[in-house]
Amino acid sequence: MKFELPNFSNILIGKSLKTEELKSEKFNVLWGLPIMSSDAISSVAYAGEEILLILIPVMGIMSYRYMLYASLCIVFLLFMLTFSYRQTIDAYPGGGGSYIVAKDNLGTTAGLVAGASLTIDYILTVAVSASAGTAAITSAVPHLLEHKVGITLLLILVLVIGNLKGIRESSKVFGIPTYLFIISILFMIIWGIIRVHFLGYIPKLAYKIPKVSGSITLFLFLRAFAAGCTALTGIEAVSNGVPNFKEPSQKHAKIVLTLLSFIVLLMFGGISYLATIYHAVPNSEVTVVAQISGQIFNGNIIFYLIQIATAIILIMAGNTSFAGLPLLLAIMAKDGYAPRQFTKRGKRLGYSNGIITLGILSSMLVVIFKGDTHYLLALYAVGVFISFTLSQWGMFRRWTKSKKQGWRHKAFINGLGAVLTFTTTIIIGITRFKHGAWVVFICIPLIVYVMGKIKIHYSEVAKQLKLSAEDLQMPKEINFKRQKRYVIVPIDTLNKSFLKALNYARTISDNIIIFHVSVDNEATEKLLKKWHEYDVDIPIVVKKSPYRNIVGPLVKFIESEEYAAGSKDTVTVVLPQFVVTKWWGNILHNQTAVFIKTMLLRRRNIAIITIPYIIDED
């Protein structure tokens, strides 16, 4: 709607676009890779750090070895997921998000659980990515550390405005930072290894490793593994976005997914290895990646380049949620599970309500958690893996139900995927339960419940509004006796605005009553005197209101015996409303008419006529 936005929105958001202009650019492999996978690739910027954060306080220097083991497990999981999702791409050329796959194959409830998990994840992705992007900036420029919440909120605001503008227009540009990030991190890994192993550099211990020597336990290892699983978030974006690829889109999507896995393998493995030989120690001021690159490049220009690339790719990862969640909400809203406003496109064709909602909720998370990535990450991976599991399990059921050629092989792969992701969900749920995962376990059922309620509401509304065959056979001619119409015109003071309303009322009925609520005897007497001077043959009813309530007496009168309208008669209330031309004018007037309307609208047999009276002030 063009009118509800003030004019400066044109400057900020851009001019409105026609519905016909809706088209999205299609990508080949070269551009599809960086654009569809920034979320997945960017998570290597924090996943290794999360593992060390669990291990180091317990095991000290021994942590690095187990970090490598945990990383290996995660990389194994990554390849299993890649195989599974390649099958989803084949089965859902229109895009197979968890919500759709689960709803299709496992039923509504499973679909809603997947939808709820995804919703939480998208919101967390924005909060996490923006916070981690800020961490990359503040690691390079420590002065800014005290403003980290402010910077994070600013980044989110930029994303909101950018998406309201509809940034798809120039989306190829967004591929470049991903490549910059990939190349610079790979370069760091290669140079970091060469420096130590071939040039004989001995890394300094910049941060103290605690002198502890706890031994590894299964639980500790699983905790570390669970923490590292954040590296796998964003994988499903590719299978979700199949229609965004050029034809043959499924083939392109599968190539991208496979490439993505190898890139994550190289980067995640490489960073884990570097952390080991450079003895990076997670702390709240400098990220692990910054510690490593700071040593490798001695804080020269390449160090800053890596920090910039990291910050940008993290922000872009947040941006993928701004494409994902509004679309998911629109799909769920079309099914009746989310407020219908999410289906409306804004002036620039983006789903603006979803974009704004996402911006607000993620900002709230940032404020609540004071922009600290670690706390947010504890909530993060559970939801992702719940939706992975449902999606894989849905695919498994799909094959076992269809029994088409080769279904056993396919069912095995997705079934294995389901078992692995389910196991991981359990591991994450248990090991991180008290660190925040419990919040997610409360939120998901809550969201599912609300979605169910919304569906019931819309169904009920649709049922009650639906025309029966009988309704459609309604009398083509209505015999209306004009004399029978009940019309009430409330009066406060006798002025032009009231007279305009009264005159309108007189054109539709001969059965008018003027109604006055008296809160001040003096004012009422003055009014009555004036009214009698005016001398029109219309009765005036005065009701005292000792509690200075204006609406109550009117409603009471309409429903009373005294007023003879039967319960089947429509009572028409004509309200004069003066309209001031200056925006601040409304502050200066009691909005009594608005309250009267709100109250009266709750009654069945009422019609409210508003007669504007415009006050010119120019």
Place this chain on the structure above:
Amino acid sequence: MKFELPNFSNILIGKSLKTEELKSEKFNVLWGLPIMSSDAISSVAYAGEEILLILIPVMGIMSYRYMLYASLCIVFLLFMLTFSYRQTIDAYPGGGGSYIVAKDNLGTTAGLVAGASLTIDYILTVAVSASAGTAAITSAVPHLLEHKVGITLLLILVLVIGNLKGIRESSKVFGIPTYLFIISILFMIIWGIIRVHFLGYIPKLAYKIPKVSGSITLFLFLRAFAAGCTALTGIEAVSNGVPNFKEPSQKHAKIVLTLLSFIVLLMFGGISYLATIYHAVPNSEVTVVAQISGQIFNGNIIFYLIQIATAIILIMAGNTSFAGLPLLLAIMAKDGYAPRQFTKRGKRLGYSNGIITLGILSSMLVVIFKGDTHYLLALYAVGVFISFTLSQWGMFRRWTKSKKQGWRHKAFINGLGAVLTFTTTIIIGITRFKHGAWVVFICIPLIVYVMGKIKIHYSEVAKQLKLSAEDLQMPKEINFKRQKRYVIVPIDTLNKSFLKALNYARTISDNIIIFHVSVDNEATEKLLKKWHEYDVDIPIVVKKSPYRNIVGPLVKFIESEEYAAGSKDTVTVVLPQFVVTKWWGNILHNQTAVFIKTMLLRRRNIAIITIPYIIDED
């Protein structure tokens, strides 16, 4: 209005009161003194401290002597003001606030300047008193120091709720703490003097006095004097509240005013003297009064009693503003200089809008200045003295104009008062200009400007609504040709809600057009098919909206050549609106009807009929 408040307001605020229950308790001298003068008396809790705060950093130990001199000047000013205001009480038995006195005798602009100064002062009084009350508490319980802003805001909230409840019911209770404060401070003064002069106690130097020995300059002395003038705030409350006294009310008010002066003299002088002999040094943690009483009573129970009494009287001083500002705003609103909502009494008969406004604005000041009394006090006294000056000068003009018996004597007293207060205003304005007084010098003209604009607005509205003799001679019978009425019923989907609206429309006109804005070709075709099945002989107009704007095409159509309504014909738009019974239901529906109404109401010849359709969900 009873209906817009949720039910828990009954618990918080209490049940509604009838207008007839409006009566205020009348006081004799015994209760009038503590109740009307808590603001004035409480300011001795911080005035002496403000003087020392100016002098000590420059003069060190020599400050105490000049503090006494400054205090003497202030006490002299106090007695002059007492004489002057006794005359105001005589002249204004209905209560002579600066706004009324200045408006009466010096004209509207002077009245508005006084009104603006008073408004600022009342807001500052709340902020200052609540902050100083918190300081009294935190001086006794230093743990609470880190929560001082929170405590201050809580105190303001208590005042707001208390005043919304209408605390006048039990107002005599509020006299007791004032007496407690007066007695305990006087006891402290007497015992403090006895201990040093008769019992040979040698006060310890608890806080270091800076080793500086700057000499007194006129400017420094005037700055100290200006700072101490905060002791005189609240004096005019008595002359303002003459009607609150028992008959003979003027006589009682004058006695109270005189007594008040002597009490302030004793307390202010006493505290200044004690500060001298006990070497109190202002700092940001312990107030001067607390330093003195802490030494005198060695931190025993009486020390805590004094702190409690101080805190309570300061809070009550804040409370006087909650009686004063809402009343002032109501008076100014009746004159048309403030939004009319300020004249409405809430459910408990208090001017609730004024009370809430005061609470919000003073809370904002507390947050901005982080609950620091000293910064707030720098803004404080200017406004008070501007209103003193205008009030005194107004009284002077009153006598010189009336020239009734004895006018010379009276004019001399008020004229002298005016000269002294004006001089003080200048002194305060200059010496405290850069410390904050400049804010007041910007705000007062701004507020006066806004008040002027409001008056113009109300006058214009009244002028345009006023009925001329001609209007009152309007046709007693209107010949209305029913066929000529232009009615438009917008349609989105053909459902029961729409049909209800259409059927209403058909009862008032034969000239109906159904109007559809198409944003989705498919949906439009479906609608048209259904409409033709329904087969009623009413034309349907379809307009495409490429920018998905619903209201624009409708407005354009109404104004177009295509639609034949002349500019003098009223176009009636009938809007179906469905009403959901659950509160959250509205979130789930586009409020398109509301936007349409808002846009259409800005047009002159329009009538909007809203037909509610209620969706039952129980």
